[in-house]
Amino acid sequence: MSQEDIFKKLVAHCKEYGYVFQSSEIYDGLGAVYDYGQNGVELKNNIKKYWWDSMVLLHENVVGIDSAIFMHPIIWKASGHVDAFNDPLIDNKDSKKRYRADVLIEEQLAKFEEKMIKEVAKAQKRFGDSFDEKQFRETNPRVLANQQKWDDLHERFSKALNDSNLEELKQIIIDQEIACPISGSRNWTDVRQFNLMFATEMGSTADGALKVYLRPETAQGIFVNYLNVQKTGRMKLPFGIAQIGKAFRNEIVARQFIFRMREFEQMEMQFFVKPGTELDWFNKWKETRMSWHRALGFGDDNYRFHEHEKLAHYANAAVDVEYKFPFGFKEVEGIHSRTDFDLSQHQEFSGKKIQYFDPEEGKSYVPFVVETSIGVDRMFLQVMAASYCEEEVTSSNGKVDTRVVLKLPAQLAPIKLAVMPLVKKDGLPEKAREIIDDLKFDFKCQYDEKDSIGKRYRRMDAIGTPFCVTVDHQTLEDQTVTIRFRDSMEQDRVAISELKGIVSDQIGFKKLFANLA
Numbered sequence: 001m002s003q004e005d006i007f008k009k010l011v012a013h014c015k016e017y018g019y020v021f022q023s024s025e026i027y028d029g030l031g032a033v034y035d036y037g038q039n040g041v042e043l044k045n046n047i048k049k050y051w052w053d054s055m056v057l058l059h060e061n062v063v064g065i066d067s068a069i070f071m072h073p074i075i076w077k078a079s080g081h082v083d084a085f086n087d088p089l090i091d092n093k094d095s096k097k098r099y100r101a102d103v104l105i106e107e108q109l110a111k112f113e114e115k116m117i118k119e120v121a122k123a124q125k126r127f128g129d130s131f132d133e134k135q136f137r138e139t140n141p142r143v144l145a146n147q148q149k150w151d152d153l154h155e156r157f158s159k160a161l162n163d164s165n166l167e168e169l170k171q172i173i174i175d176q177e178i179a180c181p182i183s184g185s186r187n188w189t190d191v192r193q194f195n196l197m198f199a200t201e202m203g204s205t206a207d208g209a210l211k212v213y214l215r216p217e218t219a220q221g222i223f224v225n226y227l228n229v230q231k232t233g234r235m236k237l238p239f240g241i242a243q244i245g246k247a248f249r250n251e252i253v254a255r256q257f258i259f260r261m262r263e264f265e266q267m268e269m270q271f272f273v274k275p276g277t278e279l280d281w282f283n284k285w286k287e288t289r290m291s292w293h294r295a296l297g298f299g300d301d302n303y304r305f306h307e308h309e310k311l312a313h314y315a316n317a318a319v320d321v322e323y324k325f326p327f328g329f330k331e332v333e334g335i336h337s338r339t340d341f342d343l344s345q346h347q348e349f350s351g352k353k354i355q356y357f358d359p360e361e362g363k364s365y366v367p368f369v370v371e372t373s374i375g376v377d378r379m380f381l382q383v384m385a386a387s388y389c390e391e392e393v394t395s396s397n398g399k400v401d402t403r404v405v406l407k408l409p410a411q412l413a414p415i416k417l418a419v420m421p422l423v424k425k426d427g428l429p430e431k432a433r434e435i436i437d438d439l440k441f442d443f444k445c446q447y448d449e450k451d452s453i454g455k456r457y458r459r460m461d462a463i464g465t466p467f468c469v470t471v472d473h474q475t476l477e478d479q480t481v482t483i484r485f486r487d488s489m490e491q492d493r494v495a496i497s498e499l500k501g502i503v504s505d506q507i508g509f510k511k512l513f514a515n516l517a
């Protein structure tokens with residue numbers, strides 16, 4: 001099955017099992033806006049908890065805040081978003097479709113990369129264990145030719161981005177013969193900038209209402225509260241402020257389901273440090289964040305760092321954590337060394353002194369900032385893509401069929417335990433309810449009595465429930481149940497009194513945190 005087909009199945013699965021719905025679906029939907037269903041909201045909350053606890057529980061010097069979505073409009077002038085939060089757009093004149101010029105070029109780069117990966121995979125198959133990938137990449141003419149094309153394009157593209165040279169971006173698209181995926185034509189308009197912020201009006205006065213923006217990132221809410229938190233929390237450098245909240249961007253190319261949305265959620269942490277120490281902290285957070293991703297056990301090879309083509313004018317280092325989605329390696333998280341740009345800008349625009357008095361140095365300065373920024377929804381998609389499996393299984397009567405299973409880490413699974421009476425009579429439903437009543441204070445349980453046990457197991461596999469227990473007639477006699485494990489499908493007979501311990505052992509974040517750098 002192609003990666004594209006797998007992705008389509010994943011999207012359908014998200015809807016069928018109550019994870020993600022198109023927003024306003026009964027009115028034919030609203031582009032790039034999504035709602036989370038009964039299972040989706042639980043998974044999302046668990047992802048947020050995994051992040052929040054890893055920041056504010058594990059780090060004594062990281063605290064949280066929850067700032068408002070609406071902020072004074074001058075904040076966005078100071079941060080540079082009013083003037084420079086733009087995407088370079090290009091339209092195809094035949095299909096009338098709009099694209100991001102930088103994304104079209106990135107996709108072209110990915111094609112060269114894909115060709116090299118295919119050559120390597122073919123050779124690996126041919127030579128088996130004796131295959132030396134490094135030597136092959138350095139000598140194979142087809143790989144070398146594609147590498148050269150990649151290097152040339154990459155250099156030209158980076159320069160065009162750094163110079164904000166829109167004509168050059170268009171020229172690259174023409175020279176690379178990039179065609180519109182819809183019309184297939186190369187009939188392009190010029191590239192122009194488009195601001196991504198949504199604006200609205202607040203209040204109504206005789207002089208007119210105030211134009212306010214829906215925040216395009218949560219970070220500015222942290223910067224403008226730096227002094228409040230530092231003073232009231234008596235925080236000493238280095239320290240961090242973490243926040244989870246909604247952000248809004250009028251994305252033009254809103255594709256790939258919840259990968260790029262117009263309303264989404266971010267988990268951001270700004271770490272304030274002494275000037276001159278920021279690159280050490282940048283490297284520390286880079287490693288910490290990568291280990292947070294890898295601790296989930298989806299395979300280390302599926303993650304990589306991607307250095308930015310273009311450093312924002314205020315940054316002195318920036319890297320993305322990328323995951324291998326079915327549509328290729330893509331950004332999940334950004335780690336940026338933002339220097340003292342934001343705090344200095346707010347100091348200038350507000351006219352208020354935003355500094356830290358360093359008792360060791362005996363002087364005040366504007367702290368430097370290292371930021372970690374991850375999208376909740378993008379992380380959600382990453383977890384779903386990594387967990388979705390189709391497996392061939394053989395039942396006891398020898399029949400082979402396919403089971404769809406979400407191999408979610410137990411810590412993130414929406415429902416931890418399903419409790420199923422074997423039949424809907426003889427006191428078994430009552431016993432099942434009794435078990436749930438006892439365990440529901442500890443974790444999310446679900447009662448299920450409809451259909452055969454086999455069908456119920458499959459339903460829970462598809463939702464990603466790590467444990468199912470079946471209550472049968474023996475349960476009434478000896479207080480034991482059959483517990484079935486999602487991934488191995490193995491079954492065990494255990495005492496009801498053991499259930500809490502078995503499940504709790506697997507769903508706590510402590511095990512994941514033990515792996516963090």
Ligand code: GAP
Binds near residue numbers: 251261265331378
């Ligand atoms: N404060 C820095 C900042 O906002 P960013 O790279 O623009 O940096 C950070 O965004 C993260 O937010 C991204 O890595 C991604 O996970 C998520 N994100 C950004 N735009 C998004 C969108 N339109 N839809 C979903 N997630 C998005």
